[in-house]
Each structure stands twice: as structure tokens, then as C-alpha cells.
Amino acid sequence: MTIPLDELRKSFEQVGYICDENTVLTVFLALDLQKPLLIEGAPGVGKTEMGKVLAEIMKTELIRLQCYEGLDETKALYEWNYQRQLLRIQMNRALEEEQIHEEDLFSDQYLLERPLLKAIRSEMTAVLLIDEVDKCDPEFEAFLFEVLSDFQVSIPELGTIPAKKIPVVVLTSNNERELSDGLKRRCLYLYLDFPDVEKEVQIIKAKVPGIAERLAWETARVVARLRQQSDLRKKPSIAETLDWARALVSLNRSRIDGKLVADTLNLLLKTRADQQIFRQEVGVDGIDQVLARGGNGGEIYGCR
């Protein structure tokens, strides 16, 4: 399915997915060239959201395959309904009906569709989200090759099933292990990084309705400062920024100061070690200094 570039850009804005031009263009090319899109980046930058957003934009079904260690084709592609097949055999025997043929047992009736097969057999162009592909085993990664390059799957009992409509495939990875060259070669590549302050303000305003302009800027600046702390084990993600912004709104705060950040730190930094680093390396004064450097308007709070 092809969506003109301008339309895609507008659609992203309409559904509240704020991203840069580089991202829009890469997604456009993936759709237009009908290539899977491999998205890498730190947790919480919007990789999975991209799949959901594309399904929303294209008004189609999102088929999600969550990868984990040990995932195999019976969970990802298809499985025969053994219990039902056995029942059928037993029933046949009990009722003394005519002998059952093998092809009757291995028919659609006994096929349990899993996400990959569902995407391939979908009547409309579906969005197939293969989430956290780096968590699956290398063997399964190799198994994905056929789906990703030829958009078809092979089932020994049924033969090769080509896609009725080529699905839009989005793969995400947290880069916890190196993916194989074969997989990467079949995909277009997009690296999503944390947004700059300006973009994050746009995201906050889009996702937290009613937030004051100043509070949105201060929120984004504080989070950006925390992300600069390279020794943090887990940097605050966009989702955590939004949670924090919502919390500040519900606390009726219109300004942020170092003490408020320290008091609500649990929403941004989720490990004790990271909170310790905040107290030692940044502290209340550090946040106050960051906020003091900004002004009232957006231009003063710019991304640099």
C-alpha cells in the first residue's frame, strides 16, 4: 500500500506521532518499496508505537508477534489442532464411519493460524509487527527470511502459501544482540533516538492535553538533562516523560524546580542505582541550574 509522502506526514501528525522528516521518509520508502522496516533504538522511543500508528493510519488490522527466547513456528506461524484431529479419528472409529483420509485431517479446519500466517492470509493489507526480534533465537530469525523476502510461507502438508496482500512489516529491536546480516539485508533500516527538547515538547502537548506551555518545556528540559547522564542504567523514555507530565498536571503544578524533581523521581528513574546517580551527579541544584538557563518562551528553551 502506497501513501504519498505529504499525506503520510500529515497522517502521523493527525494520530499524534511526532517524528522527524528522516523517519517519515524512511517509512514512506518502506511502504512504497514493500520492504520490511527494521527499527532499532533505546527502549521507549516509539518503535512499537510505529506499528500501531501505521495500522491506525492505514485503517487496517495490526497483527503482532511478540518475540521471546524459545519462540518457534508453532507459536509464530501455524499449528495443527492435534486434539481436534484425534477426536475426529476417535469419532470415526466409534461411529464406524468410512475411513478418514490424511488430507481431511490436514485441512484448514484443523489449522490453528498464528500471527505470521494470519498476516499472509489476510484479505486486506495488514500491519505485521514483529516486536523485539532481538529476543528470539537465531534459528527463528532465519525462519523469518522466507516471510520477509518472498512474503510467503511453506507448510509441508499444504505447500507454499503466498501472501494475498503483501503486509506492511515492522520489526523492532532493542539491539540486545546483533541481528543476522540476512535479516538486515531484507529490511530498510531506521534508528530512532530520543527526541530533542523541541520534539519532546510537541509530543507532550499532543499526548497530555491541557498542559501549560511552560510546564511542557520545563518537563522536556529536565528529561533531556537526565538523558545526558550517560551512566544511567535506564534513561527516561518518552512514556516516562508523559507519565511524569501527567502526574505534574494532576498535582496542579505550573512550574518545576529541583525539589519537585527529587520528590517525583520515581516516575522517571526506575532503579535505585539510577536515583543514586541523580542525587550524586545532578542533584536538586543541577536541575535548578538547567531550568534557570531557560526563559518563558519556546525559542529560549530551544533544543541545543
Place this chain on the structure above:
Amino acid sequence: MPLTEANTEQFMDENLAVFAGLLRQEGLPVGTTEMIDALLALQKIDLSSRDAFKTALQATLVKSRRDQLVFSRLFDLFFVPAEQHRHRAEETILRQEEFTRQLDRANLELHFKGESLQLSSRELKQYSALSAEQRNRLQDFVQKTETGNKVEAEFRPILETIVKSHLRYCRNRDEQESRNVDGTNNADGAGTGSGGDEYLREVDIAMIAAADMPAAEQLLKRLSRKLAFQILRRRRSGPRSGPLDLRRSLRDNMRYGGIIFNLKHKPKRRSKQQILLLCDVSASMKGYSTFVIHFLHGLHEVVRELSCFSFSDSLEDLTAELKGRANVNQLLDRVIRRSKTWGGGTDIAAALRIIREKHPERLNAKTTVLVVSDTKTVTLNKAVQELQKLKDQVKRVIWLNPLPTERWADYHSVAMMADLVEMWPCSTIDQLEEVLSGQL
């Protein structure tokens, strides 16, 4: 030649092919598929937009974050706007004379065994662009290598490779610094959280400048966490792991009249590894050993026991110092200041003997011993005997050798140790990551 509509496409294809060649030279896996994708993508975009052009090529030719940084650097060098291109051509003529002078000077300064090193003109130019201090440092390195023991004329290609790698490193670092100063990192899609220290991966650890150490330590910390996660994953049992549990299978399948089609498995049992790290901290080795200690420090949570010893002419137990969640930098500083072994000579035999005699409880069938050393020692035969005894007592011994593999053949000690145990090169962070993630 002015570009016209007719010849633009031809220029484009040719330029793209040359550019792909450059990317391949830098190690990017750009194959025919990527090239076809790139050409198809270029047909879909507005070619007058440089950003769109760059994004289209990036999406199709690049497949990892590391490659993205290399791509971006090469793209900015290769595809320059027409105006800038003309300006550059004029400047090139003016710079030619200056360049020739620099080249002559560089050739004079970088020589080995009476002959200049075989460096490309680009590398010589990079060398000339270094600060006086950086040039002196490199000259010192070449000179020390030239006068070192067992350094023959055949060592020239290795030395050239090291010098080239260092020049590449300096270039990457300067670019990184200029990006930081300009704050232009966002143009490449790098936001506030990306690690810009990837260029340190391929540099010889001994050549990393003091100013880059914090970045290198952050990189190590990140890789260490990644390794810890990998080890943890391997230990988790998958759905089909473990031997067949016949009893549970029979019981579970009674409802199907005894026909077994739901197999039940016992959970897989895997015990945590015990790692004993033995670091050579003699003068030539301490840089490498510090890096290995840094790397392994993050594994405390996923290994059953991590013991750490430093040795030169004697042995010192660092385990207690390095345990826990304390700041590894401060601990290392303290250990180095207090240590008697740090920066001394090397006696591998003595170190291995003391380990066996004084710490037998740490050596058992579950222990993996990691030795970080260049194998140079005072009593080689004794060391080999001790290594054999150690090997018999533990699960496996992995030797991490920071000497370039090309030089291994020059040292009898390397051959003797490598005969006994697995030996891996570890002169760069990349190599260190590869061996530790592959072998632990």
C-alpha cells in the same frame, strides 16, 4: 562538466557505485540488494533535497547504528553541493603545493628501519593535520617499536596497520568533538541519548587517549550490561529444554486414552558460571587488563562467583575490592595506587602456582579461567607446566592476548601457551566483546 538532465542519471549511478565502494572499504556490508534498493528508493524521492537523498541512501544502505555514523561521515565528505564543489576545486590547486610539502615532512617523520611507512596520501594528510603533540606521540610509538626486542623488518605491515588505525581513530574523534561543539548531532538522527563512543571500538586499547577514557569506560559499561543480559538469557530455560519427563507425560496424556502427543519436559538445569580472572598488570599490559576488569565488573549479578587477581612478578587478590556495586573507577584507582604488582615485571609461573596452592577452593570443574596476558614471562617452561596443571583442575582456560595475531608467530611463548589453551586476540574493545560474548 555541467550537469544536464541527460547525463544526471548516469552520473548518479556512477557516483553511487563509487560511494558504495567507499562504504564497503569502511566495512559496511553493501551488496547488490542494497544497491538495487537504493536506486529504487532514489526514484521515489525529490532528488533536489539533499536531506531526502541522504535519508533514502541511509535507509537502504545502512543496517546498524554503528554503520550509520560511518555512512553519515562519508556521505558528508562525498556528496557536496555543486557550489562547494567548485570552490573546493579552486582551493585544491592552491593546497596542492602545501600538501606536497606536508607529504614530504610526514614521510620523513614516519619511517621504520630506514624506509618511510607505506601510508596513503590521505593518511599522510591526516597525520599532518594532527597537533604537534599527537604527531610526537605517534613518532615515539613508531620509534619505540623499531627499537623493540625481536622486531624485524617483517613487522612493517603490522606497524603500518596500527598507525593507520590510530589515524582513523584521531579523525573519528575530531569529528565527534566537532559534532559535540556544533550540536549538530540531531541532523543525523542522533538525539539526546545516543552513545557517540562507537568509534572507540576498533582502536587498540593502548592507543586510546586519556581524554577518551571516560567515553571508553561508558562504552565498556554498556557492553558489559549487554553481555550480562546474554548470559542471563542463555541460562533461562526455553519451553523445550531439559530431558523428557516420562511420568508427567503419561499422567498428562491419560485423558487421551494413553496416546502420548503432549510431551512434558523437565526444567533445564544450568548452574551459574564461576569465573576467575587473572590479569597481567606488568608495564605493557596494565591498560588492557584495566579494560577487561571494567568489562567483567558488570557480570557480578549473573555469574556465581567472579574472582579477580592481578599479577606481574607476584600475585594480588582484587576480588574483595571489586565486588559489589561500588564505583569501579574509584576502586581501580585505589587498587592501582596501593598495589605492589601493578606495573612490575612478569612471572606467569609464580602467579599460577600461587593460585593453585593458596586458592584451591576457587578452582573446580565449574571454573572458567580468563588470563589476560601477552604471554611474555621470565620462566616460560615453568609457566607452561603450571598452566597445564591449572587446566587440569578447571572447566576451561581462555587466554586473552592483546598482541596482534600477526605477531603471534614471532613469539615462542604464544605458540606454547596456545597449544595448551584457547587463545583469542583482545587488543580492541570490539575483539574483547566478541570473545567474551562468544565464549562466556
